[in-house]
Amino acid sequence: MKPVNFDYARPADVAAALALLAQDDLSVKLMAGGQSLGPMLNMRLVQPDLLVDITGIEELRQVQDRPDEIVLGACITHADIEDLRVPDVTRGALPSVARGIAYRAVRNRGTVGGSLTHADPSADWLSILSALGAKVTLCGPSGARTIAVEDYVLGALEADLRQGEMLVSVAVPKLSASARWGYYKTCRKTGEFAHAIGAFLVDPDRGVSRAVIGATESRPIVIADATHLLGDGRLERLHTAFDGDAAGAAIEASGMSDPIDRQIHVVALRRAIERAHSA
Amino acid sequence: MNTVTLTVNGKAASAAIEPRTHLADYLRETHNLTGTHIGCEHGVCGACTLLVDGVPTRSCITFAVTCQQAEVTTIEGLDEDDIATELRAAFSREHGLQCGYCTPGMIVSARDVVLRMEAPSEHDIRVAMSGNLCRCTGYVGIVRAIQGVIEARRARGIAAVPDGNR
Numbered sequence: 097m098k099p100v101n102f103d104y105a106r107p108a109d110v111a112a113a114l115a116l117l118a119q120d121d122l123s124v125k126l127m128a129g130g131q132s133l134g135p136m137l138n139m140r141l142v143q144p145d146l147l148v149d150i151t152g153i154e155e156l157r158q159v160q161d162r163p164d165e166i167v168l169g170a171c172i173t174h175a176d177i178e179d180l181r182v183p184d185v186t187r188g189a190l191p192s193v194a195r196g197i198a199y200r201a202v203r204n205r206g207t208v209g210g211s212l213t214h215a216d217p218s219a220d221w222l223s224i225l226s227a228l229g230a231k232v233t234l235c236g237p238s239g240a241r242t243i244a245v246e247d248y249v250l251g252a253l254e255a256d257l258r259q260g261e262m263l264v265s266v267a268v269p270k271l272s273a274s275a276r277w278g279y280y281k282t283c284r285k286t287g288e289f290a291h292a293i294g295a296f297l298v299d300p301d302r303g304v305s306r307a308v309i310g311a312t313e314s315r316p317i318v319i320a321d322a323t324h325l326l327g328d329g330r331l332e333r334l335h336t337a338f339d340g341d342a343a344g345a346a347i348e349a350s351g352m353s354d355p356i357d358r359q360i361h362v363v364a365l366r367r368a369i370e371r372a373h374s375a
Numbered sequence: 376m377n378t379v380t381l382t383v384n385g386k387a388a389s390a391a392i393e394p395r396t397h398l399a400d401y402l403r404e405t406h407n408l409t410g411t412h413i414g415c416e417h418g419v420c421g422a423c424t425l426l427v428d429g430v431p432t433r434s435c436i437t438f439a440v441t442c443q444q445a446e447v448t449t450i451e452g453l454d455e456d457d458i459a460t461e462l463r464a465a466f467s468r469e470h471g472l473q474c475g476y477c478t479p480g481m482i483v484s485a486r487d488v489v490l491r492m493e494a495p496s497e498h499d500i501r502v503a504m505s506g507n508l509c510r511c512t513g514y515v516g517i518v519r520a521i522q523g524v525i526e527a528r529r530a531r532g533i534a535a536v537p538d539g540n541r
Binding site: 097098099100101102103104106127130131134135137138139147149151175179181198199200201202204205285286287 | 377393394395397400416417418419421424427430431432433435436437438440441443484487501502503505506507537538541
């Protein structure tokens with residue numbers, strides 16, 4: 097259980113990290129908190145020549161408060177969000193989900209950018225940030241680009257990173273006072289990766305009604321207009337409008353053929369809706 | 376080889392290490408601090424949990440080279456710590472350990488629960504401690520020990536610090 101021998105670099109800014117990534121004669125791997133990559137290195141599932149530790153980059157630990165969104169640097173940790181060192185603009189959604197990620201020792205080091213880039217379909221941030229309509233910004237040799245969180249994940253453990261690119265920030269939209277969200281995951285053991293995730297956001301004032309089925313075999317299933325599942329979002333008891341058959345059909349249409357698997361995911365979404373938070 | 380310079384249990388330390396050396400191996404092999412136990416070595420069992428800059432950390436998936444200038448506290452460094460002292464007595468009283476392999480990690484995680492959670496229920500404690508596996512006790516004694524320390528401290532007017540003094 098020892099990693100292969102690798103070299104180590106700790107750049108001080110994004111430009112220096114990109115320069116290290118640009119060496120195409122080496123296998124270079126970026127690491128932030130190392131809570132997913134660490135185990136993979138120990139098990140030699142990843143065998144890099146060079147490990148680039150990006151936690152020394154000040155810019156990646158910054159938070160920018162903009163009028164309609166908050167931008168989190170890639171190295172903001174789960175505990176930063178849980179403990180509200182990052183202002184919450186999601187009416188409790190992100191801190192609440194953060195509290196349920198793995199265990200406190202993992203949350204102290206694991207980062208939001210690292211989790212998304214690791215692209216495990218069962219990871220919490222992937223599902224809730226897709227539900228909230230968050231975007232990631234990637235920097236590379238040909239400049240920066242911004243894409244939706246759900247588009248950043250191409251499949252299990254595969255992020256949409258082009259040659260020499262790295263994730264630098266995650267922009268989370270500010271929810272309106274009318275917003276309600278819910279999140280539910282099915283885990284066999286507390287803190288383990290989920291077998292099914294359901295997440296939703298209704299924000300009638302902003303015209304948003306989204307549902308996400310996560311912890312699939314691949315990328316999350318995002319229903320960008322979920323009014324047929326959730327109604328117009330203004331009902332007091334949202335779950336009375338929930339159409340489980342329609343949710344099942346949407347899940348089946350995206351390729352989940354096993355009926356038991358499908359049922360677990362429908363139930364996760366129903367429970368997310370039953371536990372709708374509005375505060 | 377890289378040089379890592381950090382503080383271990385309050386003392387300055389420096390060593391030349393391979394970057395692949397994880398913190399638990401570094402502490403055990405270089406400083407003979409064998410109180411940090413290595414279990415699964417992929418961040419699941421919690422046996423290797425210690426404090427880096429005051430917060431619980433899995434030392435088997437934290438590379439020592441990334442701990443430049445960090446303050447590391449192992450179980451050996453918690454001898455005089457108030458909460459750890461109370462926990463040790465409570466673990467003995469409640470039979471919170473048998474073989475002892477998980478205990479250093481348990482104490483570090485339990486200390487964090489006592490420090491941060493004001494009045495957790497038994498369920499809250501079980502959830503908070505779910506990242507530390509014990510194969511002997513069945514957890515009942517561990518949970519009772521933690522609950523007892525929390526109740527005693529709150530009764531003495533010592534409040535929780537939700538963010539653990541970060």
